[in-house]
Each structure stands twice: as C-alpha cells, then as structure tokens.
Amino acid sequence: MTTKTSFLAALTAMAAFVTGISGAHAEKWRYAFEESLTEVQGVYATKFKEEIEANSDHEVLLFPYGTLGESADIMEQAQAGILQFVDQSPGFTGSLIPEAQVFFVPYLLPTDQEHLSRFYKNSKAINEDFKDLYANQGLELLNMFPEGEVAMTTKDPVTGCEDLNEVKFRVMTNPLLVESYKAFGAIPTPLPWGEVYGGLQLNIIQGQENPTFFLYSTKIYEVTDHITYAGHNNFTTAVMANKEFFDGLSPADQKVVNDAAAAAYDYIVSYQQGLAEQELDKIKKAKPEMTVTVLSEEQRSCFKDAAKDVEAKFIEMTGDSGKAILDQLKADLKATM
Structure with a gap:
C-alpha cells in the first residue's frame, strides 16, 4: 500500500466515524472547495451550510482551499466518499469529464450576468445532460454557477x-x-x-x-x-455530492440538500452583483x-x-x-x- 493510499484509507475511516452510521441520526457532512471562506465559493458554501443546518439536524463542516490539499486531492476524496460535497471548476474536471471542457470554448458564454444567472439555472444541458455525465464518475451534480468574467x-x-x-x-x-x-x-x-x-x-x-x-x-x-x-x-464552478452518499439519503434529506443548493445559488448570484x-x-x-x-x-x-x-x-x-x-x-x- 502506497503512502497516498494509506492516507486516503485513514481519511475514509475518519470520515465514516465523523459522519455516523445511520441516516436516522444527525450527521456531520464534509464539504471542500477551491477558494477561501470569504471568496465566492466560500460564500456559497456558507449559505449552503446555513440552509442545511436550519432545515435538518445535520451539520456541514467546511474545508476551504488548501486544508485538504489541491483540487485533484479534494476530487479524489469526494469520489472516495471521504467528502460528501465538493465544489470544483470544470477546469479541473476536464480530464475526468471531457465534455465539461465546453465551458472553456472562448466566447461561448455571454458577459451579461443576468443572462448568465438565468442560463445556469434553467439550462437543460447543465441540469439534465451533465447530471448523467457526472453520475458516471460517482458524483451527483447539484448545480453550476458563474463566478464572473475572466x-x-x-x-x-x-x-x-x-x-x-x-x-x-x-x-x-x-x-x-x-x-x-x-x-x-x-x-x-x-x-x-x-x-x-x-x-x-x-x-x-x-x-x-x-x-x-x-x-x-x-x-x-x-x-x-x-x-x-x-x-x-466566464468562470464556471460546479457543486457536487458523492453519488453513493446522496443516493443513500432519505427522500426528506435529499430534498434538504437540493433546496439548500437552490437557495445558495440564488444567494450567490445576488451577492455577485457589482462584485x-x-x-x-x-x-x-x-x-x-x-x-x-x-x-x-x-x-x-x-x-x-x-x-x-x-x-x-x-x-x-x-x-x-x-x-x-x-x-x-x-x-x-x-x-x-
């Protein structure tokens, strides 16, 4: 067993202990992202955490950039079930999900923020087609949102x-x-x-x-x-859950997660106006x-x-x-x- 494999195994064991065994009990869910708490992904994550904790007995533990490694590390941990949630740009998942590279076709996306907010919220490609592609990699795509013109x-x-x-x-x-x-x-x-x-x-x-x-x-x-x-x-990011974790949630908890993602989306779009x-x-x-x-x-x-x-x-x-x-x-x- 390599050092990295041993490290992941240890984290998996720790995550199982922290999260708890039964979905009937309050759990601690781990969420990592690629920015600091005060940057856009961190603001989104904080709102998501607030919504989860206000509408369930669960607690969300937030891990900003660097606390659990680089982008490749947190994606690996999300796929392994060590993390329940992860926020990562398609820029880093392009080799994992080649179609996600579409967000880097120059001049595909408009610069108008209001148009972008409607597009990400209502796009069939994002909310249906990409869900299947992410699911094939063990990930439940909750939503994507823009972070501003590059x-x-x-x-x-x-x-x-x-x-x-x-x-x-x-x-x-x-x-x-x-x-x-x-x-x-x-x-x-x-x-x-x-x-x-x-x-x-x-x-x-x-x-x-x-x-x-x-x-x-x-x-x-x-x-x-x-x-x-x-x-x-325009910089795009994606919020995902480990699919096995998500599928194992009760219908009530799945609704809590989806509702939290929707509320956080609306909040972050408003937060970015004029940012x-x-x-x-x-x-x-x-x-x-x-x-x-x-x-x-x-x-x-x-x-x-x-x-x-x-x-x-x-x-x-x-x-x-x-x-x-x-x-x-x-x-x-x-x-x-």
Whole structure:
C-alpha cells in the first residue's frame, strides 16, 4: 500500500466515524472547495451550510482551499466518499469529464450576468445532460454557477493576440484551456494554483487568468502589471455530492440538500452583483500603476477567430457526446436571452 493510499484509507475511516452510521441520526457532512471562506465559493458554501443546518439536524463542516490539499486531492476524496460535497471548476474536471471542457470554448458564454444567472439555472444541458455525465464518475451534480468574467493578468500590456506571443501563461490542468492559449499565441503552462504567485514572482510564468474578485483576494495583482478583459470567458464552478452518499439519503434529506443548493445559488448570484467592479476599485487603490484594458471589438477579433479553432478542437476531443452538449448549451443560451 502506497503512502497516498494509506492516507486516503485513514481519511475514509475518519470520515465514516465523523459522519455516523445511520441516516436516522444527525450527521456531520464534509464539504471542500477551491477558494477561501470569504471568496465566492466560500460564500456559497456558507449559505449552503446555513440552509442545511436550519432545515435538518445535520451539520456541514467546511474545508476551504488548501486544508485538504489541491483540487485533484479534494476530487479524489469526494469520489472516495471521504467528502460528501465538493465544489470544483470544470477546469479541473476536464480530464475526468471531457465534455465539461465546453465551458472553456472562448466566447461561448455571454458577459451579461443576468443572462448568465438565468442560463445556469434553467439550462437543460447543465441540469439534465451533465447530471448523467457526472453520475458516471460517482458524483451527483447539484448545480453550476458563474463566478464572473475572466480577466487576463500579465507582465506586459495585451491589446491583441500578438502580445501573447511566447508568453508563458498559466492555465488550469485542462486540455482545452491549453488549446485555447495555444490558439491565442501564448505558451500554456498548466500549474496548480499554489504555485502561481511564486511562478509570477520568479518570472517562470508571465500571465494567468481568473475572475476579478480572485485577482484581488489572492493579491495576484502584486506580481503582474496589466489586467485585460477580452470577454472570452466566464468562470464556471460546479457543486457536487458523492453519488453513493446522496443516493443513500432519505427522500426528506435529499430534498434538504437540493433546496439548500437552490437557495445558495440564488444567494450567490445576488451577492455577485457589482462584485467585480468593487474588487477592481480595490486593486486600483492598492496598486495605482496597474493598467486596466477592456479590448474593443476590433482588438478582440483575433481571439474570436482563434475561438473557432478551439471549438473544433473540443468536438475533436469529445466526439458526438461533446457536440451534443455544445449544441444544447447554445440552444439553452438562446432560450434564456
């Protein structure tokens, strides 16, 4: 038995002890996510916890980023049943569920937050088709929600694709995101988040992308000099339960979980209104010399041209299943305009 296997076995035993044996008794449920308690995923998780605890005898234990390892670690723990709930971006599940990479097709998602909130809540692709794909990996998809328009932060200004030429750009370990930044002209460099600040500081990488609130909360602006909005994506995250755990719940407890997820969704969408602008103002105050550029339609044209190649690559990677998901998402976006 390897050290990692022993560690997982020990955590499984501990989780069984903490959670309890019988669903008839109050249980402690473990929930890990990829951000801090004060960031968007943490705010969602806190609301989810409040709803569960207000409407049942169960308790939800929250584990912010880093407390149980990196993103790959918490997904492994969720699939093993060590965690009952996990929040993870499709950016990190792309190799596990290839179709989830669709959220990284550039310019697929709109930047309008109200449209996005309707889309994620009502999309057939998300609420039906993806549920089956996640279930095949031992996960019950509770919902997905947007975290804000993605911005690029770099050492040098970006006004078009030519400015990304030969730039080592950090991406999540997601095959399609790698293809996106190749198409944009950069050198995509997959790195776990824990290595990004130091990588920028040491010039191992020269750029990265994230929603605006995350740029401020992680102080990534300290080690980059330019923020660029190309309108190419909106950060998506997914909240899941271990499927065996979820299926073993009583109908009443399943309703408590689903209701908590729905309430947390409505709360986080409302919470994010104006958040990007507020956090951008904080960045400007903390670092007045930081430049902020919103690309014009003309400046975005090369990125949009590259997006066509990335979409074709997505279909090549995922076949008929991926194309069906992509087509359904496009129909859902049109229906929720």
